[in-house]
Amino acid sequence: MLGAAGRGFGQSPAAGRTLPQTHGDSSGLQGHQGRPCSGPRGQQILPEVKVPQGKVLDRVEVFKEVLDSDVLINLPQAKTHSATGVSLGIKNLMGLILDRYSFHSKYNINQALADLATVIKPQLTLLDATALWSLEDGRPGEVQKPNLVIAGIDPVAVDSYAVSVAPWYGQHFKGRQVEHLLVAHQRGLGKIDLESLKIFKGKA
Secondary structure: OOOOOOOOOOOOHOOOOOEEEEEEOHOOOOOHEEEEEEOOOOOOOOOOOOOOOOOOEEEEOHHHHHHHOOOOOOOOEEEEEOOOOOEHHHHHHHHHHHOHHHHHHOOHEEEHHHHHHHOOOOOEEEEEEEEEEEEEOOEEEEEOOOOOOEOOOHHHHHHHHHHOEEEEOOEEEOOHHHHHHHHHHHHOOOOOOOOHHOOOOOOO
């Protein structure tokens, strides 16, 4: 995750590291080498933010620098996830809050992710789908290589398109079959049906 000044935000294992240490040289972040990467368990103050449209969350602690940023760019890596099926852009927002454990233990994670997406709204999602990482029992499993980078201003649309580019768990899925994406779409946070999207394809 990048803020307006190019400052990187990562989950706690990335705290104290620099870009592109965290994302790897293939991420296109070479120009940001040496930029500090903050983590929620570091020295940052995490203000409590109200979630007025929340269904299960009424407040959440978020990086102060995220809230202060003029522009927020989400840089997720496409991979599987045991609780949500897939981990893409919206799921990646969990890296910007303090209490991620409650999403897994206290709340319905799919509703909580949609709640979170109502208060943290990146201006751009740049999703790394060059490789789709399958995690099996917490360890790296099969890796597929669509060799795509998916970019867009609609977080639901980016994630929904990412779901369609390759099989997950040996099957093809649509965005509507991923519960937190469907919930986010139903909340009016973005489009989910590919036929309603304008998709521009190019090579770099």
